[in-house]
Amino acid sequence: MRPAELDRVTVAEAADRYVELVRARTLTGGLSAATAEVYARDAATFVALAGADQVLDDLTGEDVDAILLAFARKPDGRRPSTTGQPPSSSERPPAASVGSSVGSSVGQSPSSQARFRRSISALFKHATLAGWVQVDPMAASTVTARQRGGLRPERRALTREQAQGLVGAARSLERSPGEGRRDQRTELRDALVVLLLATMGPRVSELVRANVEDFFTNDGVRYWRIFGKGGRTRDVPLPAVVAGALDAYLARGRAASPDKALLLSWRGRRLARGDVQAVIDRVQARVDPAQRRSVTPHGLRHTTATHLLADAVDMDAVRRVLGHSDLSTLGRYRDELPGELEVAMRVHPLLRGPDPAQ
Structure with a gap:
């Protein structure tokens, strides 16, 4: 004692x-x-x-x-x-x-x-x-x-402005793919990589392990069946923007290859873990310098958790998105955001609705 x-x-x-x-x-x-x-x-x-x-x-x-x-x-x-x-x-x-x-x-x-x-x-x-x-x-x-x-x-979450800058840069790639041979362009793939990491927070190993067949539609909603740690799987719905990026990549950006991997190099080989950081860095180069901050794939996992929790998304739902077996693990992924206490006090739940003084 x-x-x-x-x-x-x-x-x-x-x-x-x-x-x-x-x-x-x-x-x-x-x-x-x-x-x-x-x-x-x-x-x-x-x-x-x-x-x-x-x-x-x-x-x-x-x-x-x-x-x-x-x-x-x-x-x-x-x-x-x-x-x-x-x-x-x-x-x-x-x-x-x-x-x-x-x-x-x-x-x-x-x-x-x-x-x-x-x-x-x-x-x-x-x-x-x-x-x-x-x-x-x-x-x-x-x-x-x-x-x-x-x-x-320790790698930390991007602020809302930084994350939105990165997502915006990815979406601009999706809307305006570059010049050159179709089978050597990677813009649609790069956009999809960043959108999946920033909005769904998979582990980088889960991302590069993904196959085309892991994405399916149920009642009009696109899902990603993620194969995580310990042989556990989770079905996570894709935000509409991400589902659109996936469809664009599969239709116009994925190299022809017998490999069943989702993410391929322009040579038709499965993307390696070490390639993912280079993808993020390429997209970051398109972000306005005022919003730009270097980040790793795991930092984007922090970003997903932090902003979902800051927006009052149910903790158990966030746990399931990230593939954690225990709620207590979320504490390691929740980072402080500038101004969040001020926002919390401005929208205090006990002060909404009728004037409390009445």
């Missing part, structure tokens, strides 16, 4: 206590000496980046993000620096730098970044149990560790 009172220890003191505990575990065989030293080294780096005199409980998720990214940029001593003088690793960047690029040729390797995140996660987990922090700030961190690609800011 957690202690009744919070112990406001500094970062340095918390790290010292934690490392002492970790090293004690080597005496009982619970941890190897080499692993304990890795934890100790990472704890020392954490102290240098966070600030030794900083109170541990005062660190926020944004602070953790800044620390993780500062570590990612920290020169790797095993590789030579190309700049001559490496930047000081003791300078802690502002939280606003979370969106900066990481993973330069002289920075930490992806595996080192992932290991460092695990180390400080373990430290904060112990700190929560010991009563050194009220809330584990790792839960609010938006920077995650990946074995490939290193640390990166």
Whole structure:
């Protein structure tokens, strides 16, 4: 159980206590000496980046993000620096730098970044149990560790204006396909890819796995039978605009091929997962720069969930659209939107209709 009172220890003191505990575990065989030293080294780096005199409980998720990214940029001593003088690793960047690029040729390797995140996660987990922090700030961190690609800011939903700009660019492609040989034009396919991702939020694996036969009509409504995780399937109705884009692509844009895949390259082969980002980027290039923001396929899945939920669509319906087995999973896909609280208060349900003062 957690202690009744919070112990406001500094970062340095918390790290010292934690490392002492970790090293004690080597005496009982619970941890190897080499692993304990890795934890100790990472704890020392954490102290240098966070600030030794900083109170541990005062660190926020944004602070953790800044620390993780500062570590990612920290020169790797095993590789030579190309700049001559490496930047000081003791300078802690502002939280606003979370969106900066990481993973330069002289920075930490992806595996080192992932290991460092695990180390400080373990430290904060112990700190929560010991009563050194009220809330584990790792839960609010938006920077995650990946074995490939290193640390990166979590992908987020597009705003309504950005999403509408992207959808509008896709629809303009559908209305005015380009010049050249019909079997080498990809505009209708690109439009369909973006519309499916932005309005229905499939996983990229579900999108590229789709076959023509997975789309059917029932009572005048077009459906997509999506084959998702764990062998589960879901039938999701297509918005009218998306159904129109599908029909246009099948009639005029899909390359002739015996392959049953829905999305084909101009050579007639099934589109690969890695090709989808290039499709999004091509459509994004047509968006007005004031509305443009780079986004990944998974970011468009966030976009679908966020805007459906923001528009008061039933949570269980959104869960079924995305193919989640549990409602609790939706929390990871719901992102804050600028101005949404102001809108919510303007249209408060208790203040609609008759004057409440009467």
